[in-house]
Amino acid sequence: MEPTAAGASITLKDVAAASGVSLSTASRALDDRGTASRSAAAEHVREVAERLGYRRNSFASSLRRGETRTLGVLVPRLSDTVMALMFEELERAASSRGYFAMVATSGDDPDDEQRAAETLLDRNVDGLILATARLDDELPRRLRKRGVAHALVLRTDGVSPSSLGDDEVGGYLAVRHLIDLGHRDIAVVTGPSFTSSAVGRLAGARRAFAEAGIDAPAKWLLAAGYGIENGYTAGETILGGHAANRPTAVFAANDNIALGVIAAAHRFGVAIGEDLALVGYNDIPLSARLSTPLSSVHVPLAQIAGTAIDLVFNPDMGPRIRKAMPTLIPRASSGPPRQFD
Structure with missing residues (x-):
């Protein structure tokens, strides 16, 4: 039997007959939902299927089981490096579990988020993963009420299954590092106050300040967005005054904010790692x-992604909110306070 260009006319029955095995044996050998069998019979079936040009219709077989083997992932924007990296890790983790991940973007508007979620649900995804959840977000509550399998990633509303880094520990590690270097005049630029990540990182920073007996001025505790332009604006505010009134260190609640602070520092002639x-x-x-490598708090995105997908389908297996431990990576951008004669 000669294969067609696309293998459209080759059926599972044809593969079984050409392999000299039963239909059920051929089906098991070609089932891509789990770890492939390495038995001689299974290898033979797969070789025959490839030679004949057989292509298994995973979508149709999944529909017969009442599932599509797809996951919907909702992120604010893919232009954000962390969100793009998070989706890549989710895609890898989904693939290793026999699922296909599709992404939709929503910005930061709750109505746009709701519409994007409905668009994914209209495609019969088996579950949703949200990297968009606000502390005041109605979407997770609606999903819980409708019984839609879902998990939050990188953020939490405190109720829905969630997989994220321990943001409070991360904020503490960042500011504790600066304090241990000898800094006491430390500014903190957090993310949006409607996100659990920003709230957690600021809480960790405050804990480090309290532990060291430092009362950080309110003017040096700034809430911003998570974009580079937000960091630049915050950097202008912090560094724009007289040098004697500037902090000697800054904790930026994400690397985009830090990049913006670097740009502002360059404008004012402030050297990162030396003056700041x-x-x-x-x-x-x-x-x-x-050029001056940035000290940063590392978050294990691969671990967070795998946990998020497992939570979609097994939300009651262990804690519903799971936090991965961050680690501080010190580099040249964080040095001790500059000493002036």
Whole structure:
């Protein structure tokens, strides 16, 4: 039997007959939902299927089981490096479990988030993973009410299954590092106050301040967005005054904010790592490649992704909110306070 160009006319029955095995044996050998069998019979079936040009219709077989083997992933934007990296890890973790991940973006508007979620659900995804959840977000509550399998990733609303880094520990590690270097005049630029990540990182920073007996001025505790432009604006505010009134160190609640602070520092002639110590968060690949490599808090995205997918289908297996431990990666951007004669 000659295969067609696309293998459209080759059926599972044809593969079984050509392999000299039963239909059920051929089906098991070609089932891609789990770890492939390495038995001689299974290898033979797969060789025959490839030679004949057989292509298994996974979508149709999944529909017969009442599932599509797809996961919907909702992120604010893929132009954000962390969100893009998070989706890549989710895609890998989904694939290793026999699922296909599709992504939709929503920005930061709750109505747009709801519409994007419905678009994914209209495609009959088996579950949703949300990297968009706000502390005041109605979407997770609606999903719980409708019984939609879902998990939150990198953020939590405190109720729905969630997989994230321990943001409070991460914020503590960043500021404790600066304090241990000798800094006491430390500014903190957090993310949006509607996100659990920003709230947690600020709480960790405050814990480090309290532990060291430092009362950080309110003018040096700034809430911003998570974009580079937000960091630049915050950097202008912090560094724009007289040099004697500037902090000697800054903790930026993500690496994009830190990049913005670096740009503002350059404008004002402030040398990162010498005049100003700087610590970011998330340890994106660019952090280690800057002219002055950026100290940053590393978050294990692969671990968080795998846990999130497992939570979608097994939300009651262990804690519903699971936090991965971050680690501080010190680099040249965080040095001790500069000593002046």
